[in-house]
Amino acid sequence: MYNLLIVDDEKEIREGLSMIPWDNMGVNLIGCAKHGLEALQFITEHPTDIVLTDVRMPFMDGIELTSVLQRQHPFIRIVILSGHSDFGYAQKALEYGASDYLLKPTQFEPLFQSFERLIRKLDAEKQEEYRKSVLLRKELLLSKLLREEFLSVLFKNKMTADEIELGCSESEILLVGTEYTVALLRLDRISLNGDFLPDREMKLITFSLDNILADIWDANGSAYHLINKENAEIYLLSMKASAMDEFIQLKQQLTRFMGLLKSTLSLSIGRTVHRSMDIWSSAGSAKQLLDQASEEDCIRHYSSSLVDKELTAAAKETSPADQSKDKKKDHIVVQLAKQFIEENFHRSITLKEVAGTVHVTPGHLSALFRESGETYLQYLTEKRMAQAVKLLADVRYKIYEVAELVGYSDQAYFSEIFKKHTGQTPMEFRGAAK
Template sequence: MFTIYNLLIVDDEKEIREGLSTVEWNELGIRAIGSASHGLEALQFISENSIDIVLTDIRMPFMDGIELMNLLVERYPFIKIVILSGYSDFSYAQKAVAMGAVDYLLKPTQLESLFQTFERLVSKMDAVKQEELRKAVLLRKEMILTKFLREEFIVQLLNNQISLDEMEQRASEGEVILDSSDYVVAVIRLDRISLQKEKYSEKNMKLITFSLDNILNDVWDKKEHGYHVVNPENAECYLLAKKEIPESEWVQVKREIRKVTGLLRSTISIAVGTGAQEVVNIHCSYDSASRLLVQTLEEDTIVHHKGNVDTEESASRSHINIPNYVFVDKKEDSVIIQKCKQYINNNFQRSITLKEVAAHVFVTPSHLSMLFRVSGESYIQYLTKQRMNKAVELLKDAKYKVYEIVEMTGYSDQTYFTEIFKKYTGKTPLEYRSKPD
């Protein structure tokens, strides 16, 4: 065997989970490292652990095996899936195999059949090139890092803890585009938690926040309304909208969250803050939404704070004093910038931060940011230019798919990449490929 493969067992029947966990998996080069009672719990486990194979039932509460498989194929395409099914679910099992499941097992499962299925699977997995596995792991790490940087940046925006100087840099690192003139922040609460009518165990709270994060990713971020963050302490959700959101969309968000009401054991309330025309005033919209939610004792409601932020008053509170002059040693700084540019040129194909580049040349991030501006372009402008030039070059070669070019130029989100590329060239990647300049 080249490696030991981690297995997750998913079945809503405790006896089956326990029975499968006792199988001598080590004889096959497999280690059963966990079990879950439904698809939602399985997804949470997979987000926190390295899983190679999922053995899953079809009929389960909250999220069944088919829905789980759809999400795994989308988010973790390297995970192999084996379906468990009863005779009555045989047609579902066949559908699952057509969708990408490597095999299916009928209940009650015979040990010999189980071993034969997994021997074939392990043999195929051993044949996969190690380089392909390494790339998948690296990509996943980059996606996790980008998500962390994005959420950190959004939280700083909401709490007015970021300077204008840092704004462009942090937005780029988190793959956040803030080019709107109409922002609004909404806060979603689980009424039973916020009004102290319900207490949850740490395990249930993690499952709840994980579920909310997934739902909002589908009904908010993927619809390009904006960005979201879920508070792991109290399951409050903060939604940053980059455009005016009609009432019907807020209702839809609420409806989607209600689908897991059995898990949440709570009604949901949403408070929509004041509008903000400037990025520096986003925190005012968040403040107004938070205050409105505190004042709203009625449960299961959607409330709006009417009006816009007073931009002049808010801008004066957010003003950053910048010195009128700064001493620079042009010769030394020129050498530093050249070293930085060379480092960027060699590493832009992966996630790279200003902090990392600054450490490479032994200066502080703020000092390096200033040196770049003095040189005529910001750090982000230079990094983006190198990535876009490479993207243009790669698009001229038809053997590369767009999603591959996204990865090869240091991005993890194809939508974000497309927006940046269109700003840079005036065309989407597909438009450019069909009609290059």
């Protein structure tokens, strides 16, 4: 159905035209106007496909209306109504772009034939536009699929220069410059808590992140991203010298979407390489760094000296006496870390901050917690939940205040964690406690 607006200054003509069975022609009459100015105002508020207009009207006649519509709304089709004495005006309207003209008094048969021709033309144009849009959508989907497939191989496998050149050509990716850096972003609720998200929620998150990153990351012309649809893990490629700052800035931008993600983000930045064939190596170092540190809301950057130091320490042989001393030292480190957590869990703290207070690396502290029988995040969450239970018993505190008092800025995320630990939402828990 195409929307029709009738424009005529004579009430009798408007009413007469309104009585025509427009539905039989595939047309929906949506309104009438007394002159061109009223018609323009109507069109700005209602989608209109066809205008049937008189020539002679006050304020703005049919010729002026046709001229304005052709400039401002070129897709609207115009049919002119004119008397024999106005035929010259009708011809002028046709020059301005009107589709047809009809003589007054209007007879049904000529009117029907005119609109039948117009509808066929609109249907043909609509079909052509639809065909083009389908082809364009298929082309875009194919291009996106090829891009994702190529990036997946580029980030995980060593490729030759010829393979990369062919892949870039097929996926329309441009790898330019002399510096390539890959970073990895993870949602902590999935990677640390092991949350299993329903398919619908995972699809929503990955779809949203894909569109957000296409807009704020890929759009700068020297960056690409790839999202793992299974766990929302994100690989980011930058070809700029200021890659580290850009990665951190992006992570900060994504905090605007915490309400959707219901999670903090962990970021690791791989080493910078100078050949496209070594991009897989940068991605590998980013993954290695993030796997080493189970850190809430963390940012880790590749440092060869840090990695070498940790690898050397792990490989160093020690005597049984030294091992006993190390275990005692490790026990003290964990106790000091737990003491710091107990004193600061009411605010946002990270493994990096805690590790800094006990003078070890985040990766080492994370390993010490696991050796003690629980992870850093498990211990922190248990402390927060225990305090939350106490605070919820006091009705003076609103739930969002309880969330903030135990270190969560997002009430929804707090509620989700609380239910996971107690089997009840904060509201249900408070109700049961009454």
